[in-house]
Amino acid sequence: WDEPILFELSSPGERGVQVPAPGPAAAACGDPLRDLPEGMRRKTPPALPEMAQMRVLRHYLRLSQENLGADLNVDIGQGTCTMKYSPKINDQFAASPKLAELHPLQDPSTVQGALEILHETERFLKEVSGLDRFCLHPGGGSQAILGIGSVIRNWVDAQGLSGQKDEIVTTIFSHPSNPAVAKIKGFKVVTVYPDPVTGRPDLEAFKAAVNERTAALLITNPEDIGIYNPHIREMTDLVHSVGGLCSYDQANANGILGITRAKEAGFDLCFFNLHKTFSSPHGCGGPGSGVFGVREHLVPFLPAPVVDKDAQGRFFLQYQGVDRENRIKDYYGVLPAIVRAYAWILSLGDEGLREVARVSILNNNYIFRKILQIPGFEAPYAKGEHRMEQVRYSMQDLMDATGCGIGDVQNRIFDYGMHIWSSHEPWLVPQPFTVEPTESYSVEEMDEYVAVLERIAREARENPEILKHAPHRSTIHHVDHDALEDPKRWAITWRAYQRKYRGYFEPRS
Amino acid sequence: WDEPILFELSSPGERGVQVPAPGPAAAACGDPLRDLPEGMRRKTPPALPEMAQMRVLRHYLRLSQENLGADLNVDIGQGTCTMKYSPKINDQFAASPKLAELHPLQDPSTVQGALEILHETERFLKEVSGLDRFCLHPGGGSQAILGIGSVIRNWVDAQGLSGQKDEIVTTIFSHPSNPAVAKIKGFKVVTVYPDPVTGRPDLEAFKAAVNERTAALLITNPEDIGIYNPHIREMTDLVHSVGGLCSYDQANANGILGITRAKEAGFDLCFFNLHKTFSSPHGCGGPGSGVFGVREHLVPFLPAPVVDKDAQGRFFLQYQGVDRENRIKDYYGVLPAIVRAYAWILSLGDEGLREVARVSILNNNYIFRKILQIPGFEAPYAKGEHRMEQVRYSMQDLMDATGCGIGDVQNRIFDYGMHIWSSHEPWLVPQPFTVEPTESYSVEEMDEYVAVLERIAREARENPEILKHAPHRSTIHHVDHDALEDPKRWAITWRAYQRKYRGYFEPRS
């Protein structure tokens, strides 16, 4: 499709939907705007487009087709964030008016179903992690880290240690939101780099980083390079020994469900992404759900409310024993994501969750061997070892040999209806990419993905120009990214575009 | 997408869905197949593919994208069958479990909502047509014609006229199912052709066709060429004068809703396609709904049951006063289509339905002028007159000038994301196509469609080879249609393909 921008489709006079009009009695109250001071009455109507319903629908349906969702392609090149299959039955639950049409302030007697889902999901998560209580409010993994950061902040303050404990230790292969949140919550960030051979956090550097100033450790394991760190318990013990807290980033816990838990590894806090490990879809970047848990001693710092059950088996919102002031989000959590995770766990049970972990590891080690056979691709660190649920690869060799790196492969792979992502910055691994097949993909699908990578690597050697001018079969051609970095040229809205340009990017001045 | 055939995706061991297992008590009844004679126990399991759920989903989502539904393109070249906008809110009604999970034999007290919808829809249709009673059972327009044919057959027989009244008169521009059904019901078909100047049925030929043998007239007006026949009342009067019945094919009544009705034109029967005139979508060729109505004197011949309301306002299935033996379909009608039509009529009311008719005519006359300006395209018959809701055009001139006809334009237009159809056979209008914009399209959309036609016509003159080798941007290239006509080569199922071929169409023998 060569679909115009919505505003170009406006045809004055058309309408997309009729607003339910007030009844005659209400309308007879007259024009309520008259009573407002002049300055508060909008003078010109908003310049929204005017379009009939079918045209609006067609526009968005066409745009929808111009996406490669996980439902449409073998979407295993999303770095650590490969989305697993989000079962369609769970979408039906999420779409149910029985969930959608609930107001958050309804009397608890009228929302027992919603409360049961929150309560049971929390119970399941406690089993998976071994921790004691969860907060289901956050709208994504980063907000879960914010929740954790707030708990740590408030805990430090409550101990009267705000002056002393002002550092947070993390690793370079932990998600960027860990250090970013630490900074918002007023901590200094100390980042530990990996041992160049094993890929695990450098133990000596870690020991040097931890001291009495350490408020907390925020760490992932296995990290986003897919290597499990067996010294994790020593690390959490060390942090505890200096009076700090330990938080486990389990956004992606795919490979270890039912295999190893936050509790046994000595963590005080952890979080999971329900959109990711527990199958809720990604929705172009949310709504997601990040849920974080704590051990007993931190429960008083957890955001209120949580859901409890009374002696009669009735569920209710509990504000006691948790922290009403530690609010990070409106209301009680992203129900459409939570109900999907709830249903997904129910469909699998203990044995099923373990099988998820086992197959995700099996799949990853299968594709790991295949990708390593592609000339120009390698996997730094921990040579000869199996991997956990993902692997960070490098195509630096390909870059050296052909001049084509991950950026070029990214542009080209869409021509094969696939996607690959370059991994989080900084590029400690040069020309990186991360593949994580999860448990959702079959052998044939993994083979298909590898075949495409192989073919592109061959193209890079034989005809690098194909990559340099890719994509060839997308809706659009190469985008001028410089325009997006220049304040004079960028246009974040159609309104700004119209001020800056006329026609097709003809500057007005 | 270059999507394989489903069977090629089978991976033994995978499963798409788990069947709900019988409870332990039921399972304890043992293997019920043991008691069957050997011959009735299936020996080898059906060779269905084995696929995980996500792969099945992805396969069908990809196939879905390889279609141009009315939601996706300016779909006004479907001949007389342009689908209007099917509002998405109505899809939500059709998807409601409150409608979907009803068994047809439930007690009437438990299906009052469904019965109300059937009853009210019938009431609306009576208003639109002026006739006295409707049957909502048929699953499409052709089955509605079958219903009408059955009423006519049974009426003739009931009059004791089976030997005498054995002819049905129709016109060549009426839908092919009219004569086809007439034949099934044991009548001889007499087809009237149009006057070459006016395009209306030749009145003299019509008079010659009608006589004492005439059981019924089956006719459309305006016919599929978009010209209204003002002599229709004389024609129905003539048929009545020889003791025959008159049936009005109103599958497409778009241009005349609230403007002119079957009753005033003297018809005894008529039918509407709810998927078409009343907005239900086409679903790749059904499920649709054809509803047919009769005047009082034919009610005893109408299929049972109809829906009536008792003195207490309760709806019930009425088997009295209609014909229980004249069954043409299981149960009571295609509810998902009927509820959409019901909701659509409710959203418009009397004034709205008239506006539908008015705008469909306005739109058609607008695009009519535009298309006539394209060199090589013309509209036979009734020169200088306005048209009703559609026009049958001819591109014979283009064919003569360039060698490219409707078949070539059909293959090419997809490259512009549009569709055009060559009209029903026989091609009385040479190199025909029929455009019907309905009320659903805006000026801009019609202009867009005309611009594409114009461009293709220009291509035909400047570079006919582009058309001859089209499509260029479809999923697939030119299909060898001969293979579909040869019993030795055709393959209607994968099973037949595998017997006849190996690999890619390599004959096995």
Place this chain on the structure above:
Amino acid sequence: MSETFVHPYIPNSDPAIQRRMLESIGARDIEEFYACIPEALRFRGRMDLPAPLASEAALRRHVMGVLDRNRTCDEALSFLGGGCYQAQVPAVCDEVNRRSEFLTAYAGEPYEDHGRFQALFEYESLMAELLETEVVNVPTYDGSQAAATALRMACRITGRDEVLVSAATNPDRLRVIRNYLRPDVKVTLFGFHAATGEADLEDLNRKLSSSTASVYFENPSFLGGIGTLGQQMADAAHAVGGLLTVFADPASLGVLTPPSGYGADLTCGEIQPLGIHMYYGGGRGGFIASADEERFVQEYPSRLFGVAPTEKGEWGFGDVAWERTSFAKREDGKEFVGTAAALWGITAGVYLALMGPKGMQELGTGLMQRARYLAKRLNELPGVKAPALTGTPFREFPVNFDGTGLSVKEINRRLLERNIYGGQDLSEEFPSLGQSALYCTSELHTDADLDRLASELAACLKG
């Protein structure tokens, strides 16, 4: 429309737009376009329709309010069957058939609607594996239409004009068949044994003749029993030069021999159980299947999508033997073809792809086990005989209540008070069975559901 009301479904309902269009056409007003309609034919009244619910929100509230007056099988416990079955509908089936692209596609060519052609070819192919045949049509309206058309096909193939139909046929389907075959084909019934529900072969043999185009029976029969005499009936029909047409429940074919395996020339049936919601009987689609022989293929009225090579080696698709259809030949085509039930065909294909061979086997086995268990439980009740016939039920069976002194009607009324939908009353259509009802199990039934029926029924019988 009034100046102030522009309808979201009608872009050009804005008066200013209309004025511009009329100018472009050179017409005075819209009324001018209707000048061709004689005044006597103009309808100048108002259609007596409710005031429009112009806003979508008001429409939603009204229609949902109407739908709320239904109490669905999900909200009760239902044992109704008799040709329409409460069955699992995998969410992927809904997802696919609600896709805008499939929902609103129609008559595109094999290029722009490649997906529709492929999906329907795959449907045909999946059914073919279940049926062990090589030809399956694009769905017709419903199973009854499929049965009636299969019998007309048999008449054309054999050049004969009588069909012999089992008396254990679904009564409404029998009406469709009789009606569709009228006036030129004679429908003659042959009986079944009152004790077993199996066909009466003697009666059949008496009626077979050189006029017999086809013998027709349903397997399982309307009364739920699995017929075991298929091969004998095929042999008998073939012996007089006729065909055998069998109406089969596709849900049974994971475990039962398909009709082609015991001599059926034509198989037909209803695809509703394959992932299609009941819709108060409005979710239906029919299939017809046969061997890949030209004399059969040329007699199908339906569209048949076949696979064909393309210039560049892709899988291409198109209509096989188009010239047989009424689209091509009007009254000289085979019967007629039109919009029928294609989307349900695609849905049934999705269903079979999800189920696979194991799923269909488990489905069939599980239904038979439930039927057996339910019959056992009901038979324990005083005065109740279940099953009322000795044949092997597939998923449903008649239950006889003569010994209870109560009518089926009264029993069902009492069950309804307990939010249970009792079996279909057979007393009118099959008086020889006395006060009997057809009880049907579903793969959705748990042990608890079946036990609940037994205990509630026991309570009902007490009064």
Place this chain on the structure above:
Amino acid sequence: MSETFVHPYIPNSDPAIQRRMLESIGARDIEEFYACIPEALRFRGRMDLPAPLASEAALRRHVMGVLDRNRTCDEALSFLGGGCYQAQVPAVCDEVNRRSEFLTAYAGEPYEDHGRFQALFEYESLMAELLETEVVNVPTYDGSQAAATALRMACRITGRDEVLVSAATNPDRLRVIRNYLRPDVKVTLFGFHAATGEADLEDLNRKLSSSTASVYFENPSFLGGIGTLGQQMADAAHAVGGLLTVFADPASLGVLTPPSGYGADLTCGEIQPLGIHMYYGGGRGGFIASADEERFVQEYPSRLFGVAPTEKGEWGFGDVAWERTSFAKREDGKEFVGTAAALWGITAGVYLALMGPKGMQELGTGLMQRARYLAKRLNELPGVKAPALTGTPFREFPVNFDGTGLSVKEINRRLLERNIYGGQDLSEEFPSLGQSALYCTSELHTDADLDRLASELAACLKG
């Protein structure tokens, strides 16, 4: 998993497939991959989870059963608001956000996810017209997060560390703001007039200083009134070198002047009313908007999608000023960014495209009319004061029940018995208002609904 159970979600749960894969890898068993985990860290117990509902049909029955324990606002008559609104959700919004392609897309490049980029650019653009600003972000988690981030942006822009926040702010939002700004930004409240609900300018002026990064208020305020002092507050803030941040209800902006029109530098708010279901408070998204000035743009933590030219003249899209984000710079980026609420942004875009300028005008007018009518009806009841404040309500307003001798809690209990959800109890968070409740109208309310509340409430007050 057991040999017989292959899960539909896990293709490779079949043991035979697993054996082949292990062979290909050269591993003995899957356990071998876990050898790196010390035994002390291995969890060898069982997670105490319910037995799996392996079949989709069983899962559906269970979950739908749980959901049936909810009684929704559709099934009752609700007057709850306070930041989450029961509103029309056009079906096209649902259709678009349930499309597989949007639902499951994620982090594709501007080429393969062109549609996602364009849809979000259009969302930004539509909001920009409503807000009369030139920059709008890709949605953040919710309005409260947007407010908190806007205030942190104001601090960075001004280099200051105190914000003055209206006391008529949503109390839970105020908690989010305080929490998010802790420890480095000081939050100071300024008051409102008890009679009118308008800001206390004197108090504000007293608190303004050279530390003031921003003044913040909500318009309409949490108590429902339309603030008319925006320009004065902007002038006051600007006079000390601070900014004005306003939290606005987008549903009001078809009729009310957008904050940028009375001097707001930053506008923020919640998009839930724009076509997003309430989801028990789980359907949320926040917006932040400003002028297109680099000092503002560089302080957004969110993604900002911009339009850019391509080699061949199409509309291309991409991230504007990527280097400011935590994705690019970790702790040196601006705050943090992650998966938030993009799909709701697309949905709100669809909503605004459907509504157009006229729809937004009618929406705002209709809500104000209903609020006015409801207040009039309730004020007629003995002992009831409605509205309890003299300002102009937009869609909600406090109702005071002090004169009835009943607590809001008791009144709401009685209304609930009549299947009415009474207004939010304000007595705890706003004790100065006595026994008051915040009553909210909706465009779904008809006259009959509003009259029904009045008459039922009258009955409740009688006892």
